[in-house]
Amino acid sequence: MSQWVIKGLRTGIKSTRYPNVAxxxxxxxxxxxxxxxxxxxxxxxxxxxxxxxxLGLGPQGVEVDRRRCVHCFRCIRGAKRPLDWESGYEWARIGADGAHRDHRLGRPFGRSVHILVVDAGDCGACLNEVKQLNNPYYNMHRLGFFLTPTPRHADVMLVVGAVTEHMRHALRKAYDAMPTPKRVVAAGACALCGGVFGPSFICGSGAAEVVPVDVEVPGNPPPPLAILHGLLVAVGRRPPANGAG
Ligand code: SF4
Structure with a gap:
């Protein structure tokens, strides 16, 4: 134990400083x-x-629907004229169900927001990115975010996966079991629109068909900082990428 303390003191803080510093x-x-x-x-x-x-054609050229993009890089690699590319990670947008809501949860939730992660048919990619939020680099505890295994203790539901037919009922039951006020963050292309799977015989077009989605985090999978941004948007501590909220 003492060795870990000494090593920690020698190494210093290595966690990201986001959101205070980009x-x-x-x-x-x-x-x-x-x-x-x-x-x-x-x-x-x-x-x-x-x-x-x-991708679609619009008046300004090629338009990108981020909700549907799965990061396959086909529009870059091997393309005669690759699309332009943007860096960054603050991608979270207010979903249709969160458009008219004040996202601030209030002072009691300032340093203690409990998150229920629901695997609604995830392939493992988004879940793996969510898992990184607990490691020392992203360390979401420093922002007052904690995971909970029960909807009864959850303030925010974080949905990943395409919401398979088998998970629709379970997802709704978990949402209904959460106390109010509550927020829903859908992360990843599958949770936003069904991704490469939906709509099909196995799933629909995303979590919003089953629960009201306040915040959408695109990406396939979204990196940890994008998910963190989505959580901060959901509790009114960062502005969304579309400027509302
Ligand atoms: S899904 Fe692939 S081809 Fe389509 S926009 Fe995204 S990276 Fe480009």
Whole structure:
């Protein structure tokens, strides 16, 4: 034990300083394809090559629906004219069900927000990113976020996965069992729209079909800082990427 204390004192604090300081370390985010001023056959081939219909043609060129993007990089690698790319990780947006809500949970929740993670048919990717929030680098406890295994103690529900048919009822029951005030954060393309799986015989078009989603975190999977941003948006401690809330 004393060795760990000495090592800790020697090493110093290595946790990210986000959200007080923007994190610029390499590798914390894969980024996202950006709207690109491009037309003609090149643009059409990029749109046709996107496996999740995340790309479309608009007046400004190629448009990107982040909710659907699965980070396959087909619009970059091997493309004759790659799309522009954006770095960053503050991607969380207010969902349709959270549009008219004051997201501040109030002082009693300032340093103690309990999060129920629901695996609603996750492949393991988003769950793995959620798991990183508990490691010393992201250390979400410093922000007053704690995981809870029971909906009775949860203030925020964090949904990952495509919400398979078998999980629809369980997800709704868990939501109904949470006390108010409560928030729902959906993280990852599958939870937002079904991803590459939905809608199909196995799942629908995301968590919003079953529970009211306040905050949406795109990405496939979203990196830990993007999920952290989503949690901070859900409790009114960071502005969302779309500027509302
Ligand atoms: S990275 Fe893949 S899924 Fe995302 S916009 Fe490009 S082609 Fe589509």
């Amino acid at each position: 994190e610029t370390a390499a590798g914390v985010s894969p980024g996202f394809p950006a709207e690109t001023n491009l037309g003609g056959a090149l643009a059409e081939s990029l749109v046709a090559g996107c496996p999740t219909r995340a």
